[in-house]
Amino acid sequence: MAAATPRPLFAPDSTLAERYRATRALTEAVLAPLSEADATIQSMPDASPAKWHAAHVTWFWETFLLRDHLAGYELFDASWPFLFNSYYEAEGERLLRKRRGMLSRPTLAQICEWRADVDATMEDLLDRPEYADLIELGLAHEQQHIELLLTDIKHALFSNPLGPAMWGLRDGGSSVRSLEESNPQAESPSRRTDDWLTHPGGIARVGHQEEGFAFDNEGPDHRVMLEPFALSRRLVTNGEWQAFIDDGGYRTASLWLSDGWAWVQRKGIAAPLYWRDDEHFTHSGWQQRNPDAPVAHISYYEADAFASWAGARLPTEFEWEAIARGQDTSGGNRGTFSASAGNQLDEAAPPLPQGTGELFGDVWQFTRSGYLPYPRFQPAEGAVGEYNGKFMAGQWVLKGASCATVRGHSRASYRNFFYPQQRWQFTGLRLAKDEWAKDQ
Missing domain, CATH: 3.90.1580.10 (paralog of FGE (formylglycine-generating enzyme))
Incomplete structure (x- = not known):
């Protein structure tokens, strides 16, 4: 008997707010098995560090939703857009992609604190229909980066001579x-x-x-x-x-x-x-x-x-x-x-x-x-x-x-x-x- 298809992560009847929370939680779940060192290394220019992915998607929410559409919003840290902008020329200068692995600071814990702060503030916009299209884009963007995070960390662990596991299926x-x-x-x-x-x-x-x-x-x-x-x-x-x-x-x-x-x-x-x-x-x-x-x-x-x-x-x-x-x-x-x-x-x-x-x-x-x-x-x-x-x-x-x-x-x-x-x-x-x- 064939296995039933799992329920989609985002069911058709999910609200925009539910899908936002589920997407953000999924990013956190991918990060959970990683050490600070795991999350910082960059194994090649095509890949990015895990914590950079976690920060970049948060920069996206802060830049295109909170900064531009929430009156009085102040950036969590005014120096971080330079670090976590990817390729948006209209947003100004940014760290070279090949140097993202040099970001020993901010720490993964600091990035997670930023993520929590942005999530709490985003609650004010999630039920506003005028922002629905932009929020949909942000969700799709973060889902893309969840996949990139998984493939980038795989390459980083592969590059370690020990070939360590991110998840182990243990027998005894x-x-x-x-x-x-x-x-x-x-x-x-x-x-x-x-x-x-x-x-x-x-x-x-x-x-x-x-x-x-x-x-x-x-x-x-x-x-x-x-x-x-x-x-x-x-x-x-x-x-x-x-x-x-x-x-x-x-x-x-x-x-x-x-x-x-x-x-x-x-x-x-x-x-x-x-x-x-x-x-x-x-x-x-x-x-x-x-x-x-x-x-x-x-x-x-x-x-x-x-x-x-x-x-x-x-x-x-x-x-x-x-x-x-x-x-x-x-x-x-x-x-x-x-x-x-x-x-x-x-x-x-x-x-x-x-x-x-x-x-x-x-x-x-x-x-x-x-x-x-x-x-x-x-x-x-x-x-x-x-x-x-x-x-x-x-x-x-x-x-x-x-x-x-x-x-x-x-x-x-x-x-x-x-x-x-x-x-x-x-x-x-x-x-x-x-x-x-x-x-x-």
Whole structure:
């Protein structure tokens, strides 16, 4: 009997105030297992320290809600906006991203004190309908940073030669159990039918069309022409990726885009990030790798090379979205967030791709679409207009959600985006084929 889908962290009948409190509490729950040192280190320029994430999202609330809309509000500390502004040019000078790991002060405790002060003050605005849209944006922003916090701390712990665990699944207080054992009802990819979802092609309407929140980069909705195509029902697995490696996939230049081949040669890439022998690094330390689970932590370059090796291709973002219309966007593996744990962290199920047969969850899925503005796109006025629009160059769109994504955060029109060499996020792939070639 299949396990029931956990109740979304933010149920449709939740009030804005309830969702605000739940989001803020979830950030605190992710921080809870971390020491001061854990929360301070920055393992690479693409990642940020955990306490910086906790502070930045609080800076967002203080800057765009409290400072701008609450009469008489005084900043908690006037020197902190310089530290915790991310990329908003309209908000002035800021600390260089690569130097965020130098912030030994303020301490994590001081940041948490700031968070509590902002939360208490935000109560005055949560039931004000004129601020609802901006609060929705702030919630989505903090949910994004919860996922980034999880992936950034994973890279930081991986960079420690001891490979420490953030959460341990303990058996008798000694060894860490296999993470797959923690979800015995999860459907194994090896038991699923290996087939394709077909689409007849034609004119499709894409972009955000429903009621409710969406980021500005998800619209305006518009029409695209699709040729007949097929999308795999399942994600590519660790076992299939191992076959790619064994067949010389990382040594065969003809499979790779020119920039990708140069990257492989320059960086000595020979496997996904976090792999060694038959193990991979997880939030619970080094674990045996499940060959039937979806492969994760690959770059766009690797995804494209694998698709070429498999005689297939990556889908476009519009093909993926056309298949996803009407699918359950809150389903799939978001193992960190569980209704049984009071919609807080379930430490028995740290983020780990397992394979559920759902379009949403497990890993973000690469598409062959560049991250570009839709027809008639206009960024919002003011500093919040810098949220997405200025990054629409040189990156690739990913669809779906990952095992570290807050349940209910994603939707069919959602556009995640990363540079082609980046792979510290839970990124994977689902193959596509032109319909005429599907059975070739």
